[in-house]
Amino acid sequence: MKKLILAVLAISVFATACSNDDDNTPATAQLTLNLSGLEALGNDFVYEGWLIVDGAPVSTGTFSSVKFPQSFTVDAMQLEEASTFVLSIEPAVDSDPAPAPTKILAGDFSGDMANVSSNGIVADFSAASGTYILATPTDGADNNEFSGVWFLSLETGSPTVGLNLPALSAGWKYEGWAVIDGTPVSTGTFSSASGFDDNASTSMFKGDMGDGPMFPGEDYIQNAPSGLTFPTDLRDATIVVSVEPYPDNSAAPFTLKPLAHQVPATANDHEDLTLGNGPVMSLSGTVSR
Template sequence: MRSTLIRSLVLLLLLTACGGGDDADVAAGTDIDTAAATSAPATSEPAPAPTTAADATTPVATDEPEPTDEPEPTEPTGATVVLDGDGLPAGDYTVVVEAAGQQVTSTVRFDGGPVTVSLDATAAEDVSAVSVNASADGPALLSGTVTDGTGTIAPALPVDLSGASGQYILATPTNGSDSDERSGIWYVLIPRAPGLVLPTLPAEWVYEGWVTIDGVHVTTGRFADPATADDFDGFSGDQGGPPLPGEDFLHSPPPGLTFPVDLAGMTTFVTLEPAVDPDPAPSGLTILSGAIPADAIDHTVHDMASTVDALPTYTAQVS
């Protein structure tokens, strides 16, 4: 009986031990899976933070400059200078415009009417002066200032010519006496003395004598001092003339003319010319002029009149 009881207790203990082992395994399996789930490294990207209304309206920073209310600077579109007047002979002239301390030079054709000079990238309000030169290298024939877009462009005289006067005779001393005497003109008096009263010029300028023969302006020569000979004797004879300005028209005439020629009824005049002058024609700055009488007597003194007050002027309009 006792041994049976002991066997029953042992059997009960064994059954109890086996049931406890199953429960432990379940509990242990649960703990391992949980540990594995919590200790394994994350393999996915973190979720983005939620977007708010403030984030949606915040501008993205860029390298572009912030816009301003100031207008962009603009380049001048260019000024137009209109010169209106008369008196300069037809030809090409150099127009120099002073604008904002800079000189703008243009070659422009004058032909008896208004002249337009277009200036690129020059503002009209910057134009302060205008001059007209015979060439880029010579002095101004006409010049003037511009105020509020308007100015007068007047002769740029290098000396005071208010007392200018002149006299001349018809004679041909370079081919002897009593031969074609009305085919030469000399700005002299009798007895021999200077016939022109003119101030001595600076180096940039000269005087020049002329006779208009059958519509052609023919030079008698250029000179700086009216008490000395001029620089030309290309039409004269081979005998010496007086050491004063003048010329005999005896040979080698310009095209369309014939020498000797009777100067009676022609016109003589004296101009102010740039010393550096590519144009052989008169400048238009005529300071003395005289109509040779149709019945002129040779070796008789004839008068010239001052034309300084009638020198050409132009108006300048800038827009």
């Protein structure tokens, strides 16, 4: 009987060893994100995390909720070997396994923690500044000059660049806004402060006398959005420069807003007005493993 029991035990141990040898399931570990300032992207886009392992991106999964902390189950060895964490904005239906150009947060691991930020991966706005004027050059009239905003300076007597902004990483564009009676209305997107914005020739708001000067800006002359009336008076309105993902499926400003200014009630048209720091100049958070 003892020999029989020993034989059964030996077979059992052998079978268990073989089972373990044949089990190629990789060990997993938890990656935890604790991020602040992100906003919901709507139905067309999602956030996706990436580990940079030996220089190559490895997805940690997608998410839509912006409530944190959130945890993700990932390959333990890849997590241990990762040098950097990156967060990108991706199409909700995405056939491309690689990260999109629109990367919003990044940071290197130090031990089990990575401090991630939008500075660098989007741009660093700590030195951003700018001026703008109120004027309506696209309609030829002089009785509604407070109904247009142009990001330029008239300090020298002639129009010059009004915005001091860093170059953006791929996947991002600037966009100007006038917040009129609580409603943000775009002035158009742009990549350079020294040329026309993207909608200069197609704007539905501008007047019929031309596209205006070769700087970002807008005249709010006609075709006002519901609830507003154009021409308008931008005194007491808030002027904002935001940073937008490109492409962008939202008609509202994105969370990154490096420059802003409430137009003084006593402002004059065709005078330089100074933009200050906006409400959100950077995004940040921590990633732990």
